[in-house]
Amino acid sequence: MLEIRNLHAAIDGNEILKGLDLTIKKGEVHAIMGPNGSGKSTLAKVLAGHPDYEVTAGEVLYEGRNLLDMAPDERAREGVFMAFQYPIEIPGVSNAQFLRLAYNEKQKHFGRDELDPLEFKDLLKERAKVVEMDASFMTRSVNEGFSGGEKKRNEILQMAVLEPKLAVLDETDSGLDIDALRVVAGGVNQLQGPENAIIVVTHYQRLLNYIVPDFVHVLANGRIVREGGKELALELEEKGYDWIVKADLQGSGAAAPAN
Amino acid sequence: MVTELAKPQNNYQSAFQSMRKAKPSVAWVELVRESAMDRFEVLGYPTVKDEEWKYTNLASAAKENFLPLAVRADLTVEDANRFSYPETAASHVVLVNGEFRPELSQTNDLGDVVVLDLFNATTDARYSKIVRDDLARSATYHDQGLTALNTAFLQSGLFVLIPKNVALKTPLQITYITDTGASSQMTLPRVLVVAEENSSAKLIESFVARGEQSYFTNSVVEVVLKDGARLQHVRLQREGRNAIHVGTTSAELGRGSSYNSTAINLGAKLARHDVSVVMDHEGSECWVDGLYVVGPDQHSDTHSLIDHKVPYCNSHQLYKGILDGNGRAVFNGKVFVREGAQKTDALQTNKNLLLSPQARVDTKPQLEIYADDVKCAHGAAVGQLDQDELFYLQARGINPDLGKSLLTYGFAEEVIGKIEIESIRKELDEAVMNQLHARLEVQG
Numbered sequence: 001m002l003e004i005r006n007l008h009a010a011i012d013g014n015e016i017l018k019g020l021d022l023t024i025k026k027g028e029v030h031a032i033m034g035p036n037g038s039g040k041s042t043l044a045k046v047l048a049g050h051p052d053y054e055v056t057a058g059e060v061l062y063e064g065r066n067l068l069d070m071a072p073d074e075r076a077r078e079g080v081f082m083a084f085q086y087p088i089e090i091p092g093v094s095n096a097q098f099l100r101l102a103y104n105e106k107q108k109h110f111g112r113d114e115l116d117p118l119e120f121k122d123l124l125k126e127r128a129k130v131v132e133m134d135a136s137f138m139t140r141s142v143n144e145g146f147s148g149g150e151k152k153r154n155e156i157l158q159m160a161v162l163e164p165k166l167a168v169l170d171e172t173d174s175g176l177d178i179d180a181l182r183v184v185a186g187g188v189n190q191l192q193g194p195e196n197a198i199i200v201v202t203h204y205q206r207l208l209n210y211i212v213p214d215f216v217h218v219l220a221n222g223r224i225v226r227e228g229g230k231e232l233a234l235e236l237e238e239k240g241y242d243w244i245v246k247a248d249l250q251g252s253g254a255a256a257p258a259n
Numbered sequence: 260m261v262t263e264l265a266k267p268q269n270n271y272q273s274a275f276q277s278m279r280k281a282k283p284s285v286a287w288v289e290l291v292r293e294s295a296m297d298r299f300e301v302l303g304y305p306t307v308k309d310e311e312w313k314y315t316n317l318a319s320a321a322k323e324n325f326l327p328l329a330v331r332a333d334l335t336v337e338d339a340n341r342f343s344y345p346e347t348a349a350s351h352v353v354l355v356n357g358e359f360r361p362e363l364s365q366t367n368d369l370g371d372v373v374v375l376d377l378f379n380a381t382t383d384a385r386y387s388k389i390v391r392d393d394l395a396r397s398a399t400y401h402d403q404g405l406t407a408l409n410t411a412f413l414q415s416g417l418f419v420l421i422p423k424n425v426a427l428k429t430p431l432q433i434t435y436i437t438d439t440g441a442s443s444q445m446t447l448p449r450v451l452v453v454a455e456e457n458s459s460a461k462l463i464e465s466f467v468a469r470g471e472q473s474y475f476t477n478s479v480v481e482v483v484l485k486d487g488a489r490l491q492h493v494r495l496q497r498e499g500r501n502a503i504h505v506g507t508t509s510a511e512l513g514r515g516s517s518y519n520s521t522a523i524n525l526g527a528k529l530a531r532h533d534v535s536v537v538m539d540h541e542g543s544e545c546w547v548d549g550l551y552v553v554g555p556d557q558h559s560d561t562h563s564l565i566d567h568k569v570p571y572c573n574s575h576q577l578y579k580g581i582l583d584g585n586g587r588a589v590f591n592g593k594v595f596v597r598e599g600a601q602k603t604d605a606l607q608t609n610k611n612l613l614l615s616p617q618a619r620v621d622t623k624p625q626l627e628i629y630a631d632d633v634k635c636a637h638g639a640a641v642g643q644l645d646q647d648e649l650f651y652l653q654a655r656g657i658n659p660d661l662g663k664s665l666l667t668y669g670f671a672e673e674v675i676g677k678i679e680i681e682s683i684r685k686e687l688d689e690a691v692m693n694q695l696h697a698r699l700e701v702q703g
Binding site (some may be wrong): 048049050051071072073076077081082084087088089090091092093097098101102105106109141158162 | 646647648650651652653654655656657658659661662665666668669670671672673676
């Protein structure tokens with residue numbers, strides 16, 4: 001589904017990703033872990049097409065197509081979804097209006113019927129159960145006045161409505177208490193199936209107790225320096241990131257040429 | 260060689276004399292009209308040398324010599340009804356070119372509320388005292404040339420009386436239709452609204468036009484709230500694109516009264532709205548909110564004055580502006596807290612959204628405080644669409660054009676959403692979007 005080859009990306013001229021490779025097949029759950037500043041969030045933003053990040057080398061294939069050639073909104077309509085670490089507030093636009101517009105843009109894209117407000121209300125009611133969200137959230141402005149946990153739940157609600165093929169969760173666990181974490185993770189698990197894939201970007205192992213990954217990748221200095229199964233996350237929880245980062249710097253990693 | 264300047268005042272003088280002949284009145288009305296005409300002769304049109312008119316230039320309008328001739332337009336009831344809303348189908352009062360037209364109005368839902376031709380009310384035994392007390396008091400013509408002109412030409416207009424303790428369920432709509440046929444006409448609608456003690460009502464004013472002619476609307480609306488009265492006031496300025504609109508709204512608030520006004524400015528090539536609220540009885544509260552949407556080749560100017568003269572009054576103000584193309588806007592908001600007006604609570608905010616690099620807004624919130632135990636704040640902001648918000652929408656599959664429309668809609672909604680009449684809200688949502696040449700069907 002997703003093939004990342006030798007990806008280099010920079011923000012404001014500073015190279016953050018320095019030759020990242022990653023392959024993801026449908027049905028899989030991948031965790032991207034790593035210390036602060038390792039490039040985890042940069043990877044998520046590059047996949048979503050954030051305009052502040054410049055891809056300087058490498059390629060990303062999504063279902064065989066060049067993802068980097070697609071505008072962010074086209075990526076979204078084609079099934080790439082990033083759950084934001086810091087969801088944005090949109091004053092004056094209700095959650096229901098926003099979600100219906102997004103949903104209908106996707107329907108149009110695939111030549112399917114758009115839903116009117118009443119039809120959409122039913123769909124929304126159904127999907128909101130996934131994240132145990134109250135109906136009152138639908139008439140409120142998008143994320144405005146939402147608590148941290150409510151914003152994250154709202155992200156997963158959007159995911160439930162848009163049914164992405166590839167979901168990238170950018171530090172979705174940050175700022176969540178244990179109950180909200182359970183709700184959010186439960187929502188993600190309900191949406192995971194054999195036809196889609198999930199990338200969980202996280203600093204801590206905690207979320208992976210609830211969303212169990214098939215693969216764990218450790219990112220340091222803009223590259224993946226270690227890969228393993230779910231047990232690698234537990235090892236990191238116990239030992240921290242230092243030993244991997246140091247091993248990488250002492251080994252071939254630091255000296256490896258960009259190409 | 261001596262060139263006789265064709266001063267516009269000269270033409271106004273002859274129009275004034277023929278109007279007086281056609282519409283003679285009692286002594287006090289004649290006196291008001293004459294002294295107002297005298298003031299206009301002295302003041303004339305405001306010019307950019309006047310600090311209050313620094314950014315809004317009426318020089319070409321003054322030259323165009325818009326004459327205040329009352330043109331009787333032939334409209335059918337169906338023509339007039341098209342401007343009402345479902346909520347006001349049976350409470351729709353129509354003025355055409357400034358003249359009250361009862362035969363085009365629908366008044367079945369008005370109950371005990373009185374609507375009368377204002378000029379006739381001045382001599383109506385039941386109401387002449389009220390009119391005499393309240394007319395031309397808050398909208399002073401001594402220093403406002405165009406208000407003086409409006410006052411001088413009092414020959415019809417509308418008097419609205421909401422009697423003591425009456426709670427009007429249905430919103431009352433006043434529609435000002437301009438239909439002059441020919442160009443270069445001035446219409447001078449004049450309205451006096453008196454809300455008596457402990458009454459409550461919703462008032463909608465709608466300025467519209469038939470046809471594309473150029474014309475000048477010079478309207479003056481005085482609102483008097485007696486003790487404990489409550490009024491929600493929605494003002495919709497949707498004049499034709501070739502129109503000049505200068506409107507004055509002045510309100511006086513009685514003890515413990517509540518005045519909640521929302522002014523929406525969409526139309527006209529050049530629009531100016533002067534809104535003032537005088538609070539000289541304790542315990543009153545007002546909201547003086549508005550939205551101006553200014554497209555290419557449009558100019559919209561709002562001057563607001565909220566005058567706290569006594570203690571224990573609250574005022575709230577939120578004005579928002581959306582500017583596109585080379586649109587220009589002016590917001591000048593004065594809040595005065597006079598000496599002794601302790602325990603005043605006043606908040607004033609003006610926010611502007613510039614959608615194009617050619618758009619320009621001059622905003623000047625002014626807070627003048629002469630009391631020491633008050634809570635006051637004000638602020639102004641001018642900005643563009645937020646890039647993070649746009650990306651967020653894009654990341655959900657919404658293309659940038661649609662995203663911009665949605666964010667603009669959201670910006671306007673803080674003001675539009677206040678209006679409690681659903682069909683007006685819907686119409687405005689569409690109008691705001693259409694005006695910005697955007698496509699968006701927002702519901703839900």
